Amino acid sequence: xxxxxxxxxxxxxxxxxxxxxxxxxxxxxxxxxxxxxxxxxxxxxxxxxxxxxxxxxxxxxxxxxxxxxxxxxxxxxxxxxxxxxxxxxxxxxxxxxxxxxxxxxxxxxxxxxxxxxxxxxxxxxxxxxxxxxxxxxxxxxxxxxxxxxxxxxxxxxxxxxxxxxxxxxxxxxxxxxxxx
Numbered sequence: 001x002x003x004x005x006x007x008x009x010x011x012x013x014x015x016x017x018x019x020x021x022x023x024x025x026x027x028x029x030x031x032x033x034x035x036x037x038x039x040x041x042x043x044x045x046x047x048x049x050x051x052x053x054x055x056x057x058x059x060x061x062x063x064x065x066x067x068x069x070x071x072x073x074x075x076x077x078x079x080x081x082x083x084x085x086x087x088x089x090x091x092x093x094x095x096x097x098x099x100x101x102x103x104x105x106x107x108x109x110x111x112x113x114x115x116x117x118x119x120x121x122x123x124x125x126x127x128x129x130x131x132x133x134x135x136x137x138x139x140x141x142x143x144x145x146x147x148x149x150x151x152x153x154x155x156x157x158x159x160x161x162x163x164x165x166x167x168x169x170x171x172x173x174x175x176x177x178x179x180x
Contacts, residue, residue, distance in 0.1 A: 030159050035129040036156045037080045039120040043073035054081040083130050095127035121150035125157050
């Protein structure tokens with residue numbers, strides 16, 4: 001598995017990424033408090049995202065977000081970039097849009113395509129990270145549970161779920177997971 005380094009915009013922390021089948025990278029960052037988010041590497045602006053130029057990455061993604069072939073990747077990468085920039089309102093919109101686009105596609109195709117299932121796992125996990133960072137631990141647990149349900153590769157989604165469970169245990173918050 002190739003490893004690449006992303007330069008964060010606000011800190012010297014490195015984002016480590018590993019390539020997997022859906023052409024996305026799980027990313028680690030100090031800005032994400034130990035959680036991992038996935039970026040789509042087959043999308044315009046990826047070079048900016050990898051270099052830590054998050055605002056440029058958002059602009060590149062925004063320019064193609066309404067083109068059918070790029071919608072999911074554009075919104076997904078905006079979700080990640082806005083989350084790292086701590087622009088949580090815009091991140092929430094982009095993360096929710098990614099999940100909604102993929103859920104609609106899955107419903108139309110009746111979940112027959114494995115890549116759609118993997119992308120849906122990635123979208124739920126990314127939104128779960130955003131929810132965890134903004135204090136919505138119950139929403140995060142629901143999203144991480146859904147990500148684990150749809151995942152074909154468990155590492156990243158299991159990592160986020162276990163980290164959230166630890167955060168819930170030390171905060172004393174009880175959460176109950178729902179499934180689709």
